[in-house]
Amino acid sequence: MRLDKDYLLELELWSHFEMRGLGHDHAPAQSHEARASSTAPPAQPPALMSNERGRVAAVARANAPARPAVVQKGVKVAPSATRAPGVPVAPGSPGISGTAADPARLAAISGADWLQLAELTANCTSCRLCKQRKQTVLGVGANTAHWLFVGDGPGDEEDQAGEPFVGPTGKLLDALLSAAGLARGREVYIANVVKCRPPGDRTPLPEEAAACAPILDRQIDLIRPKIIVALGKTAIMRLIGVDTAMAALRGKVYRYRDVPVIVTYHPAYLLRNLPEKLKAWEDLQLAKSTLAQVL
Template sequence: MRSEEQPSLFDLSKVGESTPGVNFQADLIPKNAKIPIPAGTYQTMTEMAADCNRCHRCDLGDNRTHAVIGRGNISSDVMIVGEGPGQNEDETGLPFVGKAGQLLEKILASVGIDSDRDVYICNAVKCRPPENRVPTSEEIAACRPYLLEQIRIVDPKIILLSGATAARSLLNEKRGITKIRGLWIEWEGRLTMPILHPAYLLRNPSKERGSPKWLMWQDIQAVRAKLDEIRANCKLANG
């Protein structure tokens, strides 16, 4: 049964850091964003990270400190796709490490989902847009092949699309995030759910019924229930 009572999950606590281990390798990649990167190009995230840190398929590569690839379990059932890196992410090379990321950790933990063990976290756009502006359609398109490769490597059963840019990148969704959040949408045989971005929740502190934080609490409970259902069905299928 889903509860409408929210636990104290919006007080921020320090999130542990992990260190990316990427040895950059010279490798040819299409510099023209109109030329796709073929599926199966990368066998590991490390290989892809090396190319992303050399990538100039759009102008965002000109000013980045690090391309931000991902963190978490690359064999997890749940994948979370954010919009794009901010300053903290650009500096560390890791997604969701600022206040929004700390809030995401709390939200996941509230339903027993561990960000290191149970999910893989990445962004639709791998390099920070100037002044944290919304990525352009061209920038989203340039990075989409990398996102598709990440999905292929992780092979998640559930993909959470955090924010409008993430939903547009994968689903080509034109509706606003408030119109589609909490909906299960099938994509390529996988379940996806658009959710509100944690940064939006930080700007809307109310926890009253119908508020963004209240809606997120409903959505994350639905995700937990669906994950439990999928795992139970897999267990039955495997005897």
């Protein structure tokens, strides 16, 4: 019977899938009695305050950096990744280019600490998404996390909660994290390319992603992740600038600002295409092996 670490993690992942009614396709052959232990449920984030000013302050406090608030110019976000044995490394790309934004706004964002970035995001009117949002969704997690997961944009539940990846997609993402020994709020930071909900939960437009690009870049500056996982097409376009089939992109290590990037499916896609969940597991294992060579 297999009892290696990766297999136990795999069993844990499928246990989470089954408990949440997310399907049984491609489950490991051995009995679940082989599971050595179950992981604790992911830590729940603090409740957000209803007042917009209070909400911004709460988000900023949750992300308040332990190191100096403003990253000094010239500090690199992370060392370059070392290629994993047998894993091809794809060249980086600037991704979606920035818009002709207000220079004062760009300067404010580039020098912002977490509190200032939360306030700038909450007051942003750089694209039309600001007109219908309930609130902005900056991100959630550890402000010095090694792992950064980037999705596309908030949905209806995220717009109401002020936190990325809640509801069914959040449960699936949490299951993936837990199976890998991770949890939001600890070793992980979770964000989206755009910070406001697109109407009808559609895919963000390129100009909307470009308007939010300076905010995501500043988050990367402040967090200094050691690895980024791009969840779905919008995040892939933003981070590596490639618009092609996922099958052609998986299994490679890309880079964004010297940080290794692994691409995988968005949890919303996995909920509609459960047989693909094993591929997401494989992508996460590639991310883990890549991170191990960076640390």
